[in-house]
Amino acid sequence: MKKDKKQFDITRPDKILMAGLRTLGTIGDNLTFNLYSTLKSESKGKAQTVFIGKKKLEKVAIQLFEYSPDDCMELDQPEDFSALQSPDPKKSYWLNFHGLHEVSLYEDLSKTMSFDRLMVRQMLDTTQRPKVEEYDKYLFFSVKSILQTEQQELNIEQISFILGKNYIISLQEEEGDHFDHIRYKIREKLGMVRHRKSDFLLVQLLDAVLDNYFETIDAFNLIVAELEKEVLKDPTHCTLLKLEKYKKDTQLIKKSLMPFKEALTNILNGRTNFIENENEKYFHDLLNSCKNAMDEIESTSKSLESLANIYFSSLSQKMNETMKVLTTVATIFIPLTFIAGIYGMNFEYMPELKYRYGYFVVWGVMGAVLILMLLYFKRKKWL
Template identity: 55%
Template sequence: MKDFDITRPDKLLFTGLKTLVSLPLTLYTDQKTKAKETGKVAFIGKKKVEEVTVQLYQYDAKMVDKRDVEGSMDYAAAFSNQKVSWVNVYGLHDVDIIEKIGKNLKLDRITQRQILDTTLRPKVDEYDTYLFFSIKSILKDGEESLKVEQLSFVLGRDYVVSFQEEEGDHFDHIRNKIVEKLGLIRTRKADFLVCQLLDAILDNYYETIEWINTKVERLEKRVFDNPTQDIIVEMEHLKQLSQTIKKSLTPFKDALRAISSRESVFIAKSTHKYYMDLMSSCEGAIEEISSTVNSLDSLSNIYFSSLSQKMNETMKVLTTVATIFIPLTFIAGVYGMNFEYMPELKFRYGYQAVWGVMGLTFVGMFIYFKRKNWL
């Protein structure tokens, strides 16, 4: 019983959950309130890079040009109808740069607000000159928490602008495809590039789900082999992480369904099948994380059933021992009385006889309990 102390499960859960690493999802209500009061476009979130940097890729089937550019650049003038232009912005905290990019590309003020709001749920909006996508990327951060990053995409007829909170490796393989001319990306338009970028984000979800599933498998072994109190705390933590992923994937799927179910001048009919496939993959990810949540719920039930079983076994042993010693205690109590005229007190072998009766009683009750499978 050293490794399995009996305690109140509700008290254990409350104590353990207070020690969890908090999920990286903050509403930033103070910043939102201040922005509403001033009426200005404002950054809602936490600064994650020191300086905003901008990269520009321009490519077609024959050539590719990559360079770092200034945030104040006139991007619209630099774009070419014959080439696909991809502007990638690292960092969202510099409102002036985002506003300049928005002014150059004639982005609606609402779009600029949504780009700067890191709490925005995944969505898609269509305007006269562009499509706007908002999405969250989720990756593991260490061994106990998730890193949630807000990403936005603006899709024009021949350009894509992506906004990231920080520099990361989400799209390194896509850049490599562009530079090395791998796959179809150099032969397709901007709508195909956005599909590839969204697919890269979805891959991050699958990677994170696989990481959580690995931790769940380890928990399963511990629950069956040696259930300890810290297991339930870890299970609740994994549930929170899983629910965070599910809350981000569901609107992501809805956004993809909205793209796939309607015609848009910004997405060619030949590209629709890729968005449909992406939506199917998103549905698969949702089913996978839902299965993970169900598995954790089942593990919780198994844990508490195991806890109850352990307690029942303990109580059964203690009850059996107490029951065996009840008649022995009765016999010892009778002959421990101080009456002067007790017939057995003068018997020469009385002491041995009492021990014999007590021993036979113990053995008899032990055999009886064994046959009843109570021991």
């Protein structure tokens, strides 16, 4: 027996409105998702490596750091990647890419480093879920970085890391200042970055990505505080649209943080050979920070849900107040209309019609009825 399709409760217009807002908000996302799905299917059918995502830069920018405790060399736009093929065991290497759309460049990198073809396809697919995968000679780590723009929109960027012996490769969709402070530490020999292996650098890079989440969550908390004042003071339809938008944004953040936490958990539970024992404590600290971020965004999401409920409660309260006034007015005029209706009848033999002061008497009765009803309503606290 087939189940009936889900029907909207017509007695709850707020639910219909909320469903409509969610539908409008996901139309564009569905169109983009379908476009990328088609591209994925075609690339798999042709066994091709393609870039799946939005092109954010005109040209891929490359930067290579080669450092040790004693010296540091920085190279922009290196012509080849042979230095990573057989790295000096006394040095560490950090190769960073800005831009993912030049597929041929990453195919050359893959051939030089003997990377798995499946991993290359995953790092060029910006729709992939964050993950961690261990191969024989390297560890692949993919995360999402989320920052709020000045227009209060979420900028979601995929960042992938490949951790190998004495080297780490990072791939970003666009140029940003996520890792500028880490570059500064390497150049100026600050902290322990130049004294530790590449796995410690991975911790620093992941921590910088996680800082973006905390920055975004802090911005959201400020927005929620402003929305709370707006909801309690004078909510409008624009308030509801804002609530729905930020509820959707919080869901995106949670969807990105969850696999981030899972990936860190897998690294710690898998006892991978690419993480040294002395650096495991930093990954544990990173995992705890990730859990704290999840708790923060969960609290923000619940606050937004509560504000939405308050919004609809305030609308219902306003409607009840309006109906109360209208009902009071209608109730007062019912007996007055009854009296006026009686003496508006066109009967010839009505005793009061011949009475000299009948008009004033009727007005007096109607006034008395009005006053008595107002006093009664006041006593019952209906007014």
